[in-house]
Amino acid sequence: MKEEIRKEFSLHDYFHVIEKRLVTVISTIVIVVGLVALFNWRQIPTYVTSGKVMVERARSVIQSLNVMQSLLLSLNNYIEIIKSRKFLGKVVDKINETEPGIVTLEDLQDKISVSPVPGTDLLEIKGLGSDPKVLKMTVDTVIDFFVRDSEEVQGDVARGNLEYLKNQLDNLEEQLRTSERDLREFQQREKVYSLPKEMEQFHQDLIRWQSEKTQLDMELELTEKAIESLTSELKTYAGMTGLGGDKGSNSMESELSALEREYATASKLYKGKHPKLIEVRQKISAIKKSFQAIASGNYLAIGGTNDPIFNELKTQLLQKKIDIFNMRVKRNSLEELIKDKSSSLENVPEKNLVYVRLSRKLSVTEKIYSSLLQKFNEAQIQASSMTSKARVVDYSREPKEPIMPNKKLNLFIAFVASIITGIGFAFLKEHLDKSIKTSEEAKIIFERPVLGLVPQFRSSELKESRKVIEKSKIFISPSLLTYSELNTMSSESFRTMRTNILYANDENQVKTLLLTNAQAAAGKSTVVANIAISFAQIDKRVLVVDADLRKPIMHKLFNLDNSMGLTNALLGADIEGLISRTSIKNLDIMTSGPLPPNPSELLASSRMVEVIEICKANYDLVIFDSPPVIAVTDAAVIASKVDGVLYLVSLRRVARKQAEKGMELLENVNANVFGVVCNFVKERELGGYYYRYGYI
Structure with a gap:
């Protein structure tokens, strides 16, 4: 027998596997689709809706260093306000006025989201929920409260800015009074009311430089705030995580400060287009261009969008960075000038030195106070004219269909996935199935011709057979x-x-013919009976001997008495009296008779050979039915005594190793196994013969 069976699978074979395992495929589809349908039915639907508001942001924050403008709210600020517990708490209170407990603060924090619409000044307020009506009411309430509170928020900011400026003015006013008092007491005590003429210009220079430095410090602080605001704006638009530093800027600032001082000194010595002045100016210009190139690389390369607002913010950020660089250079130069001039005061009399310091402090404080007072007045004007900064663009709509679960999509995906999974299971079962599947495979394995292909009986065939039998008024099995x-x-x-x-x-x-097989419940006795009838129908005198002395069934198929039979013959009884005549012409039956305690010994006896020879002499064909060859030795014993053996193979029901073992046992007793019969054959394997001639 061959050890391996290799077959090239065609597309038709694959379809055959699916057809054969169709129950597996359909079961998988039903189970998967059913589970998904149950999941859809039990899952709470989730709806989504959204509305939009326009926020009229003050863009002067990136165009001016005004304190009031630098502190105005950006989109990020508005987003954080809407997400705050304080704001959402007011929304919850409002909604729960109509139906207490309908929403909670925790629900709102989880299910309300706010995001900017790229390239616009719009905010989209989106909500998730299981109740469409409550969801719409919630989102609309958030929109209404935001629009209503935006003016209040702006007013709070304006009032906070005014309060901040007022505190600064109060502090400066106190410093101014202190400076005036200190200078006045010093003048009265020391009788010093002015400086010598040679020091007056020196004194005025110090005051001017100190005032410029103080003003630069204020501008630097505001510019840094403006850069922070611009960075926040860029994050809002592009999700920017950070900005790279300006490597080498500190050394450039120091170098540029030294060149500025050198240029100031040289300008006192040389005039016009003197080569020295031109050289220093060129160096200053080169350093500024280098810094601008570094800043451009770090800031203009941010993001990858064509949004005009985003590009404007990048440009403004670059300009502010260049401005802050220039201001730091100028402040460093002023610090060096003040330091140099202050060192020359060491030889000045102590009284004059104290006067210079007190007078300079008073003058600087006066200038700062005057500048801050002007900004305070501007802030008052802006606060008085401030109006609402938000308006409704679109209220939410009550959603009609949930976004989750998408029942149709889920069922469609489940159906497709279940088909694929079912087919996969089908091929897996086919791969794990070690049975003999086709008659061709049986022919190759056993190296014997297949003499018969018996399909599984149809219910319609059995029904028609029963009708014919009842009409004939005989009592045999419809099978x-x-x-x-x-x-x-x-x-x-x-x-x-x-x-x-x-x-x-x-x-x-x-x-003399034996029909046996490897396993029980394979329909062997039915096949034996039908073969016998088919031979009897062509005028062959046929005897069927039920040699299954363990579980006989032949007497049931033909509705015969089983009180006497083969067992009696083997014990010496006359054979003629043990043969039952059937209502079918040319067909006789010898039933098994009583079940003996030692069937194998009886079948192996010499009397069995005599029984076979007597039957053979009186009939054209004697067919023996026996137990499965693997279960007991009965079949092997009989096989060694008859002329030929037919080996029955139940396709897709008997394992290959089991069937091979049965054939091996028959060969071990030198049985003449001259052919194989396959039952439970699929109709498609029977070929086109029966189809062409109208048998089905």
């Missing part, structure tokens, strides 16, 4: 389809098998 002589596929399969056995008989001279 004996050949008796009815109907033109059915199953009946024709036995006729074809008969023809094949007859041709095989010409070569083997088989008059």
